[in-house]
Amino acid sequence: xxxxxxxxxxxxxxxxxxxxxxxxxxxxxxxxxxxxxxxxxxxxxxxxxxxxxxxxxxxxxxxxxxxxxxxxxxxxxxxxxxxxxxxxxxxxxxxxxxxxxxxxxxxxxxxxxxxxxxxxxxxxxxxxxxxxxxxxxxxxxxxxxxxxxxxxxxxxxxxxxxxxxxxxxxxxxxxxxxxxxxxxxxxxxxxxxxxxxxxxxxxxxxxxxxxxxxxxxxxxxxxxxxxxxxxxxxxxxxxxxxxxxxxxxxxxxxxxxxxxxxxxxx
Amino acid sequence: xxxxxxxxxxxxxxxxxxxxxxxxxxxxxxxxxxxxxxxxxxxxxxxxxxxxxxxxxxxxxxxxxxxxxxxxxxxxxxxxxxxxxxxxxxxxxxxxxxxxxxxxxxxxxxxxxxxxxxxxxxxxxxxxxxxxxxxxxxxxxxxxxxxxxxxxxxxxxxxxxxxxxxxxxxxxxxxxxxxxxxxxxxxxxxxxxxxxxxxxxxxxxxxxxxxxxxxxxxxxxxxxxxxxxxxxxxxxxxxxxxxxxxxxxxxxxxxxxxxxxxxxxxxxxxxxxxxxxxxxxxxxxxxxxxxxxxxxxxxxxxxxxxxxxxxxxxxxxxxxxxxxxxxxxxxxxxxxxxxxxx
Numbered sequence: 001x002x003x004x005x006x007x008x009x010x011x012x013x014x015x016x017x018x019x020x021x022x023x024x025x026x027x028x029x030x031x032x033x034x035x036x037x038x039x040x041x042x043x044x045x046x047x048x049x050x051x052x053x054x055x056x057x058x059x060x061x062x063x064x065x066x067x068x069x070x071x072x073x074x075x076x077x078x079x080x081x082x083x084x085x086x087x088x089x090x091x092x093x094x095x096x097x098x099x100x101x102x103x104x105x106x107x108x109x110x111x112x113x114x115x116x117x118x119x120x121x122x123x124x125x126x127x128x129x130x131x132x133x134x135x136x137x138x139x140x141x142x143x144x145x146x147x148x149x150x151x152x153x154x155x156x157x158x159x160x161x162x163x164x165x166x167x168x169x170x171x172x173x174x175x176x177x178x179x180x181x182x183x184x185x186x187x188x189x190x191x192x193x194x195x196x197x198x199x200x201x202x203x204x205x206x207x208x209x210x211x212x213x214x215x216x217x218x219x220x221x222x223x224x225x226x227x228x229x230x231x232x233x234x235x236x237x238x239x240x241x242x243x244x245x246x247x248x249x250x251x252x253x254x255x256x257x258x259x260x261x262x263x264x265x266x
Numbered sequence: 267x268x269x270x271x272x273x274x275x276x277x278x279x280x281x282x283x284x285x286x287x288x289x290x291x292x293x294x295x296x297x298x299x300x301x302x303x304x305x306x307x308x309x310x311x312x313x314x315x316x317x318x319x320x321x322x323x324x325x326x327x328x329x330x331x332x333x334x335x336x337x338x339x340x341x342x343x344x345x346x347x348x349x350x351x352x353x354x355x356x357x358x359x360x361x362x363x364x365x366x367x368x369x370x371x372x373x374x375x376x377x378x379x380x381x382x383x384x385x386x387x388x389x390x391x392x393x394x395x396x397x398x399x400x401x402x403x404x405x406x407x408x409x410x411x412x413x414x415x416x417x418x419x420x421x422x423x424x425x426x427x428x429x430x431x432x433x434x435x436x437x438x439x440x441x442x443x444x445x446x447x448x449x450x451x452x453x454x455x456x457x458x459x460x461x462x463x464x465x466x467x468x469x470x471x472x473x474x475x476x477x478x479x480x481x482x483x484x485x486x487x488x489x490x491x492x493x494x495x496x497x498x499x500x501x502x503x504x505x506x507x508x509x510x511x512x513x514x515x516x517x518x519x520x521x522x523x524x525x526x527x528x529x530x531x532x533x534x535x536x537x538x539x540x541x542x543x544x545x546x547x548x549x550x551x552x553x554x555x556x557x558x559x560x561x562x563x564x565x566x567x568x569x570x571x572x573x574x575x576x577x578x579x580x581x582x583x584x585x586x587x588x589x590x591x592x593x594x595x596x597x598x599x600x601x602x603x604x605x606x607x608x
Contacts, residue, residue, distance in 0.1 A: 077494070077496060078496055081496060089494055091490065091491075091494075093490070093491040093494035093495060094488075094491055095483075095484045095487045095488050095491050095492060095495070095554075096487060096488060096554075097483065097487045097554045097555055098480070098483060098484060098487065102480055102484075103495075106480070106484055106492070106495040106496075106497065107481075107492075107495040107496035107497045108496065109477035109480060111477070120471075120475075121475075121476045121477070121478075122475045122476065123475055123476060123477060123480070125475075
């Protein structure tokens with residue numbers, strides 16, 4: 001896979017404050033094509049706020065963002081989706097009583113062709129079910145066969161699979177995952193990590209926010225370390241150990257610029 | 267396959283084996299209106315023994331006519347309850363709209379159609395006012411509609427100056443929905459009943475086959491998940507309260523036809539009766555679950571109970587008692603269904 005030198009998604013000098021609380025204080029972020037960038041940091045480091053700015057849930061006070069080199073401003077989540085950025089939330093943002101197909105297409109339902117769709121506004125349920133199944137299978141989640149199954153009947157891992165499948169199905173460029181394994185068991189986490197690797201195979205760029213160092217070291221290409229609202233270092237799992245990353249995260253040590261991996265890795 | 271894997275497979279098959287009780291629970295979970303339909307059939311069966319006049323075409327058509335008003339209000343109430351809201355002001359809106367229609371036509375001499383349209387506009391506006399307080403001022407639906415219930419009731423009495431407008435004073439257009447149509451021998455339904463059934467068919471279609479319907483369920487099911495999925499939650503809620511207001515306004519027309527008059531003092535129990543119909547019909551008060559036709563069945567069940575017990579010579583107090591038990595049973599079943607492991 002060819003990787004261009006220019007980042008897919010770039011944030012420069014983002015600032016976001018809530019009253020007197022400074023959540024991010026001039027933070028940068030670069031995501032290159034086809035990579036998995038892990039964002040790690042202690043509580044209050046500004047990871048979530050950073051992600052909210054990138055996904056349009058919050059509007060940064062200052063700073064700029066670029067997608068494929070073009071400047072972007074997200075006022076609503078819909079703006080970021082329209083630009084090709086999908087977000088998977090920590091809180092498993094699925095509707096329990098609705099079925100899998102309905103959840104995958106929630107908020108962007110497909111209508112039937114012809115008069116039934118245009119005048120009577122009928123949904124193309126069978127079409128949505130069919131393509132839902134394709135999306136689920138594409139991510140290696142072929143075990144769920146029945147797309148009319150209500151999401152509440154699924155296990156935590158399967159529910160997370162539905163949200164990841166939703167993001168993968170509609171994300172054109174970037175997928176942001178906020179602590180996707182926080183609520184999951186070991187086996188289920190493994191499935192989700194495998195799905196994240198599949199997303200990279202499909203050529204998507206992934207931002208993974210996680211507290212779980214072993215998981216980060218397992219899947220990430222580069223690790224963005226956030227501390228006190230700033231990016232303090234970008235390293236790779238090969239160049240640094242877990243202990244070193246934790247030390248930087250907590251402020252116990254620093255990484256010289258020359259030892260960082262700010263550019264894309266090949 | 268290793269020995270360990272076989273053991274897991276054995277456990278998996280065991281896990282999927284459901285007891286009869288679980289199967290019933292699962293079926294009800296998928297089709298929540300089934301339990302109410304079963305209650306309706308059982309009630310008809312029992313009341314048939316209570317009085318031989320119960321299962322006559324004459325009496326059945328009477329039940330349908332008695333049910334029309336509650337059924338109509340329950341249609342709007344269902345939309346609201348599906349979004350995990352509640353409307354205590356529904357009856358007050360309907361009565362307010364009916365007084366506006368009758369008084370502008372009779373006292374102010376407006377043409378029938380103009381008075382009718384004004385009544386519809388007032389009812390829809392009242393629903394929009396509820397929706398505005400809920401979505402923009404961010405108040406809980408219970409509080410908002412408890413407040414507007416009183417406000418609209420007071421406005422009605424104030425506007426009508428306590429006077430009932432009788433059938434002789436109303437133009438035929440307003441009494442139209444009370445006109446009977448003979449279907450066969452003694453079985454008559456009114457145009458009002460037809461209108462209610464038509465309303466239910468339209469709503470059932472919208473809820474089941476359109477994106478709007480799906481969003482109504484999603485908002486009631488988990489409002490935060492709906493928001494994160496990109497649904498304009500407030501717009502959906504607003505549309506629901508406006509549509510409900512419109513339905514309540516249409517109901518005012520049915521009320522005038524049924525009663526044959528427009529009275530500011532009637533309909534004080536319509537709000538609780540409609541909630542009863544919705545709950546008995548299997549729609550969950552916690553939102554996101556239920557089917558609109560269940561509410562029609564629920565309204566008919568209440569009608570059947572009242573009528574059947576009356577024919578069996580049971581005192582009114584016991585009838586109310588029976589409806590109370592029915593509500594508690596319905597909600598218990600709903601809670602049990604929610605725990606279903608499908």
